[in-house]
Amino acid sequence: MSEPSDTPRVTTRISDGIAEVTLSRPDKLNAFDSEMFKAVSAAGDELMQTEGLRAVILHGEGRGFCAGLDTAQLMAFTGRIDALREEINTPLPGRADNAFQHPCTIWADLPVPVIAALHGVTFGAGMQLALGADIRIAHPDTRLSIMETRWGLIPDMGLSKLLPGLMRADQALELILSARIVEAAEAQNLGLVTRLAEDPLAAARETAKAIASRNPEAARGAKALVRAAWPGGDAHLALEARLQAEIIGSKNQIEAVMAEMQKRPPDFG
DSSP: OOOOOSSOSEEEEEETTEEEEEEOOGGGTTOBOHHHHHHHHHHHHHHHTOTTOOEEEEEESTTOSBOOBOHHHHHHHGGGHHHHHHHHTSOOTTSSSOTTTHHHHHHHHSSSOEEEEEOSEEETHHHHHHHHSSEEEEOTTOEEEOOGGGGTOOOOSSHHHHSTTTSOHHHHHHHHHHOOOEEHHHHHHHTSOSEEOSSHHHHHHHHHHHHHTSOHHHHHHHHHHHHHHSSOOGGGHHHHHHHHHHHTTSHHHHHHHHHHHHTSOOOOO
């Protein structure tokens, strides 16, 4: 369950056609709870309707970009598995993605270039959110992980759409299965990170300004061209959802969660 909060999970500021979208839950390393899912999606949906937009920057307040799914939210899911499975298997009206994929895929679908400024931890849901951006600039000390298998799950927030254009299948599978933490330099070599910068937010702002100085039709066209020409699209989002719906709430998935939280080896049946 989400704790009540008077502070918005996400803030958006627009200046000179550049939107800065900030994850604003620093006390929880910007982890995703139900409010964060809704807030990130809403921010993307609002920008989709914003006229004069030239570029978008995604970043996280505090010590890290995003630590992934809030463990309290994960436990809350266990109390409504049947409803959750139905929600996972149900795309949003008029879209290919579901409510859990949408916070990440909406950034790929925006017509303008999106830049993610990464620092600290970029784990799980945070990693998939970063993959939704077109460009990822990371601090050299950033740590990244496709972490869902630690909880007995598969990555289900749009990774099947967002990752294929960035890295080889065998490298992707190794990262998914191992759930290992990757340092920024290796992440750059693998294709998870575009480039490194000592101040990724400043570098993102500089890049956004450069994009905003270009012909806006050319910038939008370039993004559309790259998104269409490189592998990765909506085709496999339903498969991603179906596989996750079959896994979540199963005996072995629950055992994976309990073993991870109790810091012991899992006993799978």
